[in-house]
Amino acid sequence: MTPSSRIPEREPGQPASARGRAEQPSEEEVTCGLVRPGEDIRAGSTAEALRQALLDNLLSVQGRTPDLATPNDWYMALAHTVRDRMLQRWIGTNVALRGQSVRVVGYLSAEFLVGPQLGNNMLSLGITEAVREACACLGLDLHALLDLEEEPGLGNGGLGRLAACYMDSLATLQVLAIGYGIRYEFGIFDQVIRDGAQVEVGDTWLKPGHPWEIHRPEICHRVGFGGSTEWFTDTHGMARKRWLPDRVVLGVAYDVPVPGYRVNTTNFLRLWKAEAVESFDFAAFNTGDYERAVEQKLKSETLTKVLYPNDEQLRGKQLRLEQQAFFTSCSLQDMITIHLSGRQRLEGAEVRFAVQLNDTHPSIAVAELMRLLLDEHGWSWDEAWKVTHRTLAYTNHTLLPEALETWSLPLFRSVLPRHLEIIYEINRRFLDEVRARWPGDEARVERMSIIDERGDKAVRMAHLAVVGSHAVNGVAALHTELLKRHLLHDFFELWPERFHNVTNGVTLRRWMALANPGLTELISSRLGDAWLTHPEEELPRLESFVADTGFREAWRAVKLANKRVLAEEVRARLGIELDPASLFDIQVKRLHEYKRQHLNLLHVIALWCELRRGGAASTRSSGAAAGAAGAAGAAAAAGRAGRAGATARGARPARTVIFGGKAAPGYFMAKLIIRLIHGVAEVLAADPATRDLLRVVFIPDFNVKRAHHIYPAADLSEQISTAGMEASGTGNMKFALNGALTIGTLDGANVEIREAVGAENFFLFGLTADEVARRKADGYQPRRHVDECPALREALDRISDGTFSRGDRSLFQPLVDNLLHHDPFLVLADFEAYVACQRAVEAAFADTERWTTMSILNTARMGHFSSDRSVREYCEQIWKTGPVQVELPSLDQPGLPHA
DSSP states (O other): OOOSSOOOOOOTTOOGGGSOTTOOOOHHHHHHTSSOTTOOTTTOOSHHHHHHHHHHHHHHTSOOOTTTOOHHHHHHHHHHHHHHHHHHHHHHHHHHHHHOOSOEEEEEOSOOOOOOOHHHHHHHHTOHHHHHHHHHHTTOOHHHHHHHOOOOOSOOSHHHHHHHHHHHHHHHTTOOEEEEEEOOSSOSOEEEEETTEEEEEOOOTTTTOOTTOEEEEEEEEEEEESOEEEEEEOTTSOEEEEEEOSEEEEEEEEEEEEEOTTSSOEEEEEEEEEEESSOOOHHHHHTTOHHHHTHHHHHHHGGGSSSSOOOSSHHHHHHHHHHHHHHHHHHHHHHHHHHHTTOSOOTTHHHHEEEEEESSTTTTHHHHHHHIIIIITOOOHHHHHHHHHHHEEEEOOOOOGGGSOEEEHHHHHHHOHHHHHHHHHHHHHHHHHHHHHSTTOHHHHHHHOSEEOSSSOEEEHHHHHHHHOSEEEESSHHHHHHIIIIITHHHHHHOGGGEEEOOOOBOHIIIIIITOHHHHHHHHHHHOSGGGTOHHHHGGGGGGGTTOHHHHHHHHHHHHHHHHHHHHHHHHHHOOOOOTTSEEEEEESOOOGGGTHHHHHHHHHHHHHHHHTTOOOBOHHHHHHHHHSOHHHHHHHHHHHHHHHHHHHOOBOOEEEEEEOOOOTTOHHHHHHHHHHHHHHHHHHTOTTTTTTEEEEEESSOOHHHHHHHHHHOSEEEEOOOTTTOSOOSHHHHHHHTTOEEEEOSOTTHHHHHHHHOGGGSEEOSOOHHHHHHHHHTOOOTHHHHHHOHHHHHHHHHHHTTTTTTTOSSTTHHHHHHHHHTOTTOHHHHHHHHHHHHHHHHHHHHSHHHHHHHHHHHHHTOGGGBHHHHHHHHIIIIIOOOOOOOOOOOTTOTTOOOO
């Protein structure tokens, strides 16, 4: 990738970096319009300024000349070039953060699945085309450089992606915010498929360098673990507790700027890395005990090695608890430090920061903030509780009781003894309030207690979060209603005013403008580009183009092009050929039984069995004609031919079923489902009678980068979780925004998506949440559904008889037995309704004009599901904050404050 262009001419012996920030361009460059007058190469946005900056960073940062530069050198130089253009905005935001009286949002999350940064940052700064031109001048392919970027291993699924979307929206809405998390050295894991099975390997995302972070070694905080507590008398004669931890770890800050879209505001993630207070023991080294000399360093750094360590064993549970306490403590200490900068006292901290707990992972913040105020700052209990309660708010992300974190008392006491004492006192005072409200109702007291006294006693972290927060919110209307009615019903009865709903949203900048430039260009050609920041107002205007023949043809052409891109990606990575004219039926999300990837598989197997019996013809021939013809006209021709064929023969379209997602390393059943997906894919690919009609593909190592190709290519979005199990979902929003139609249950945000896009544009099936609850209460018998449905019985028999396991009848038997005897997520109960709904999908897809209308209306009516709307609701309902105009400071200004 060595560029063909030469290095800009300069004085003999003058380094490329000598042309500094303050130096003016030559008269010739200004006259030619290459560089604006007064523009410098650290902040300039013209192609020429960017070209010069790229060469400057190649030499000054990477230490390379163009003829010696590797592709990664060019990527790093370009990333630093783009980052340079964010820094002045970031400094201005830090000035505003220090000086404003409005509340700053502290967003605490164990995950921030930010995805690749280069393309997103260029988009936010509005310099993508200028960068492309600068790269072309140097003989570089911008697309190839973008493809080199390693995705930060800072998250796994929807929780982390939501946090990243919210950080984007906070900056875009000009709301001052800091996202706090962990700088995981190895992320969760890279998923490799070997012989159809998931194998976890290390995610070495930091190995090639991470140009977006700025190491802040001077910003560090101590975090203790273990030890004991003791009473002492303070200088005012007050009896107080002191914690004497037996181990102390240092949390060191790494900052990652988060720019807003076309605004000055640039917030940041502050990620904590664990280090030893003393990294090297000279005494041990001098006696020849080299291992012990670095023992503390290794022990401390283990804390931030891996996202979600396998917690099947006690050591894994302890490490996970320590991780949560570590980043939460560092973050709260940091906010207190920021608050105190330029101030003498800590009063008003709850006015200064609004701290959001993203799920239960940071819920130890209730006890930790109390500890900091009581033990470190000498406050009284009542003063500390008032500030803690007003500062913290809690987002619940699950309806599964087993997913609400609990920690055994012995483990919790051994790791956080002082915090447990504080929790006991919080609980005592809280239960006094419960007993005063409901005298004699000890069953309620037991249910609500922060300490679960049954069996092996445990700390209930969700209860701690609810008790210690001034606001609790669900993430979809149905989810919030179910929290109130079931999971947190007792708390809702006590404090109804604390409960809110903020339905999740996704950022259109990442998931449309960046991931789907073809559709973005088409929409902007009709609406302008205001829809990227005001989708609720602007996207509905697309409905006026539904009857526009040219627009409809262009819409289909964009979808077909996106499907070809994904097909090429699959061919290049997996060696599998896909038919872009087929129905792309996609389910990509974390592997979990409640998300019911196995329901999808049962339908695929039943369909395969039917096709083998000659149950229906395919419209593949007309679709293939579309693939061979050109762009929009070909797409229209394919639609006409497909519709005619379907009418004449009762045909169904060819279908490509695509899966993707990771299973937790210790989740046996989820990993078995992955193995079954590959077993089915192998058999179907080898069947000459059906392989042109039905294909199954698993895309390994699903992440944000791969999702850029997947969401825009989908025709059908599988959102088929058991009703009442999914809190919200955000993949459902990304698919629908990109014009995919949804087949789904009334679960999570599906309910609101269906209301928004119209019932006629949503493929609904399955039991409702109330019906699921009644089935279980009445004694659900899954085998009855097998006895009554021959297609279901045949599909299960095929799994049991070794068809998809190369004759091994035992491999998938645990999965079949679980369905037949337990079926906790009612897969079998919903099977027939799901199959019938899939027939409706096929009929709609065969009618290209109808499908096009439905697709356009889905996108046009999805503006409500922008993360900008979600963040506005948080600001209004919970955080009580708003936008702040950020001014760009002069970089020569002395004494700029820092965060």
